[in-house]
Amino acid sequence: MAATSPDKAAASPVSAAGSVVVLRSLDTKDRFLGSGFVWQTDALVVTNAHVVGSADSVRIIDAAGGEHAGEVIGRDPVRDVAVISVTGLAAPALPLGPAPAAGDDVWAVGAPLELGLTLTRGIISAQARQVEAAVPIRFLQHDAAVNPGSSGGPLLDAQGRLIGMNSRIADGSRFYVGISYAIAAQDLARIVSGLIDETLIPFPKLGLQLRPVNREIAAALGIEPTGLLVDRVQVGEQAEDAGLQAGDILVAAQGAQLARMGDLAFAIEAALPSQSMALTVLRHGKEIVLNLSFQPVAASALALRGIEGAGGLNRISSYRFEGLGLLLDDNALVTSVTENSPALFAGIIRGDRLLAVNGHALSGADLRKLEITASTLILLQRAGGATLHVILNPWDSGEGIRPVGGANVLDPSIVVF
Numbered sequence: 001m002a003a004t005s006p007d008k009a010a011a012s013p014v015s016a017a018g019s020v021v022v023l024r025s026l027d028t029k030d031r032f033l034g035s036g037f038v039w040q041t042d043a044l045v046v047t048n049a050h051v052v053g054s055a056d057s058v059r060i061i062d063a064a065g066g067e068h069a070g071e072v073i074g075r076d077p078v079r080d081v082a083v084i085s086v087t088g089l090a091a092p093a094l095p096l097g098p099a100p101a102a103g104d105d106v107w108a109v110g111a112p113l114e115l116g117l118t119l120t121r122g123i124i125s126a127q128a129r130q131v132e133a134a135v136p137i138r139f140l141q142h143d144a145a146v147n148p149g150s151s152g153g154p155l156l157d158a159q160g161r162l163i164g165m166n167s168r169i170a171d172g173s174r175f176y177v178g179i180s181y182a183i184a185a186q187d188l189a190r191i192v193s194g195l196i197d198e199t200l201i202p203f204p205k206l207g208l209q210l211r212p213v214n215r216e217i218a219a220a221l222g223i224e225p226t227g228l229l230v231d232r233v234q235v236g237e238q239a240e241d242a243g244l245q246a247g248d249i250l251v252a253a254q255g256a257q258l259a260r261m262g263d264l265a266f267a268i269e270a271a272l273p274s275q276s277m278a279l280t281v282l283r284h285g286k287e288i289v290l291n292l293s294f295q296p297v298a299a300s301a302l303a304l305r306g307i308e309g310a311g312g313l314n315r316i317s318s319y320r321f322e323g324l325g326l327l328l329d330d331n332a333l334v335t336s337v338t339e340n341s342p343a344l345f346a347g348i349i350r351g352d353r354l355l356a357v358n359g360h361a362l363s364g365a366d367l368r369k370l371e372i373t374a375s376t377l378i379l380l381q382r383a384g385g386a387t388l389h390v391i392l393n394p395w396d397s398g399e400g401i402r403p404v405g406g407a408n409v410l411d412p413s414i415v416v417f
Helices: 013-019 185-197 215-221 238-242 263-274 342-346 364-369
Strands: 020-025 032-040 044-047 057-061 067-076 081-086 105-110 118-129 139-142 154-156 162-169 180-184 208-212 228-233 249-253 276-283 286-293 326-328 334-337 353-357 376-381 387-392
Touching: 013 020, 013 105, 013 118, 013 154, 020 044, 032 105, 032 162, 044 185, 057 081, 067 185, 081 185, 105 162, 139 162, 162 185, 180 185, 238 286, 249 263, 263 276, 326 364, 342 387
Parallel strands: none
Antiparallel strands: 020 032, 020 057, 032 044, 044 081, 057 067, 067 081, 105 118, 105 154, 118 139, 139 180, 154 162, 162 180, 208 228, 228 249, 249 276, 276 286, 326 334, 353 376, 376 387
């Protein structure tokens, strides 16, 4: 299934913003996820795989504020692309633009920091930047401002045509520092088509830990500074099956030299259709050739629906506070919070006093016997007298806010006047 024809260009980046959507979780939490955009006239939305995570369904909010249920029909967590089928979405698809050149003006559209749809402007800083050595993607680098929440939004040219999908910012900072990365539209078209047609071969996990042979390592080994040094081979993985060993140096794949760390990812992707790859390895000063066979990639998540004879997963139906990492004295004072416990991630800290649970005041003895059977609202009093509510949910996905520096991070749902 091909992308939209490039001759049906939008008039401008501003008008193209009507094709951009916001994604939220399709549950009672209604969590903000990120951005996306309409890919084709049959109501497909494209976004990053890290935006939808493991969700099967999401809520789509179009530029006019209309809400739609979307079903995730394909995702590639390595290449970081997901495709969502949406019913009733009338927004126009974004046309595909030509590959940009360094210095070209670009516009990024998305919902950074959970704001509404936002348009920012920059230029193409570099055309082909491999950001992760283990991922066969060369990104467009640009300096249009993007921030958390912009992921999955489009990068547009002056005619409002799609030239990329904003996917990440420079490592080392969670927020924009002048370096943004987008998957080029040409790569995106190939990946999306493969996901829709189910022809995209998943990228394999080899069980191999490598480092580049730099000048210091090369001098120690008495070799030229090129190739990839094997640090570790995981037991039972594909690299071990191929005969690779720690201390080997990968010098070529399919006869092509591995000069940089990222070269291997592209060599693997090129060899995936043949399901094997010849690796030239330097071992104890001698070159040998090993055959690496690619095994089918298992599903990233276990799906029990539709499997005959699959039993249900046992779910704990109730907890006491102690089982959630929380110890209380007779005055309802928190005397201990276990590290990495549901209580800690809810925002409860040592020294807090529990004033009420779901609106009811209880003694410390009653609290210790209380059975938590659902998401619970707790009113706390901090050591200094300040009060706040936290939600303690033992069945949460683990995405809560972790206290930093002895105080809970400000909950974004709280407004201070």
